Amino acid sequence: MPGAAAVVRDSSPEPEEAPGRFTFPRSRRLAHSHQFQNVYRHRKAKRARGRIVACVWAPNEQSVARLGLAVSKRALRRSAARNTFKRLVREHFRLHPLSGMDLIVSCCRGVRPPLDRRAVRLELVDLWGKIAP
């Protein structure tokens, strides 16, 4: 009875390397709080921030990069704005692949309510330059 679910899960193994180049499966995301803590407390963790976007990254023991998002309600009050911000980051992460690190992107506090998509995008390009030179 308890094994049934496990069997189903085992029968559909996650494809480690997806066929398409620009994908964003679950294995590329940080989900659990211990994964986040690993990055924040890592000895080789590095940080960078712009006017709107801030990020922390640290090497992981995998070939691929993984993304975690930390967008607080204090930073962006409206949930529509939080969704938009996360979409922009995910899209950029997907189309500009990194490798061998865990990256956490968050939104700076005190950002004025109308979220400027263009400015966020430009900052992401800038930050990517610092992360993967």
Add this chain to the structure above:
RNA sequence: GAAGCGGGCCGGGCAGCCGCCGCCUCGUGCGGAGGAAAGUCCGGGCUCCACAGGACAGGAUGCCAGGUAACGCCUGGGGGGCGCAAGCCCACGGCCAGUGCCACAGAAAAGAUACCGCCGGAUUCGUCCGGUAAGGGUGAAAAGGUGCGGUAAGAGCGCACCGCGCGGCUGGCAACAGACGUGGCAGGGUAAACCCCAUCCGGAGCAAGACCCAAUAGGGGAGCGAUCAGGUGUCCUGCCUGGCUCCCGGGUAGGUCGCUAGAGCGGGACGGCGACGUCCCGCCCAGAUGAAUGGCUGUCCUCGACAGAACCCGGCUUACAGGCCCGCUUCCCCA
């Protein structure tokens, strides 16, 4: 045509590519945010907890009737207010159950009183006593309004009409309305002041709740092994700790369920002024858990607002670029 009133609807479209979430029949198939998903202000379902019954406290509601699972919602009606009208707005029970409050002004803010007056009497001509509340003055508000009679002057003192109270009558399920009779007339305002009356309400919420369960975490029990080793004690009797196997519940990390077929949606018929109800036919329409709807390109237009499901429904309230449709009112012009 102008000004206005009420109601309803849409919330960029199409094509291609790169991605994301769910489902299965695994096909490169199907489905994938809103009118408010929002605020969390009411009501209910659902779940757990508590509970003999009832009352008190506390809270909510407050014209009548109906609708509904229920409501603080909706519909219809009554009353009041605003508008020429279409229409819109109203917490709209009770201050002769009690208590409190009422600034300033004013004589006086309530079973009280008389500043200026008016009238009568007395007078030492200074004024005093009595009557009165029509007039002046104050105020948001001062024992109902207008007129006539009446009087020393006045007064519902008397009369008519209006207003108010009471009584039965008529219409209406009722709120209430109407006409009639009757009483000369109760008595300031404030109940989103305490309060009184009537009706309703147990508490917490899906992080509810249920299930499966790791460990170099840990509790209990049984058996085996051993008479052992370590610690404590001057020694004995002792006490504490330690091995392996099996069983038992509790439960952290984590996972699974709850999780979407429902007071559901779209037609039609019938009943009802209507809210709504009944029946028939058809449809399946997000279920994520760092949490999915984007991005890029082309094209068209009026260049796209407010804003993102998190257990689910019914309401209310608030936000909203621009646009469309229907009905109605008043006025102007033409025929």
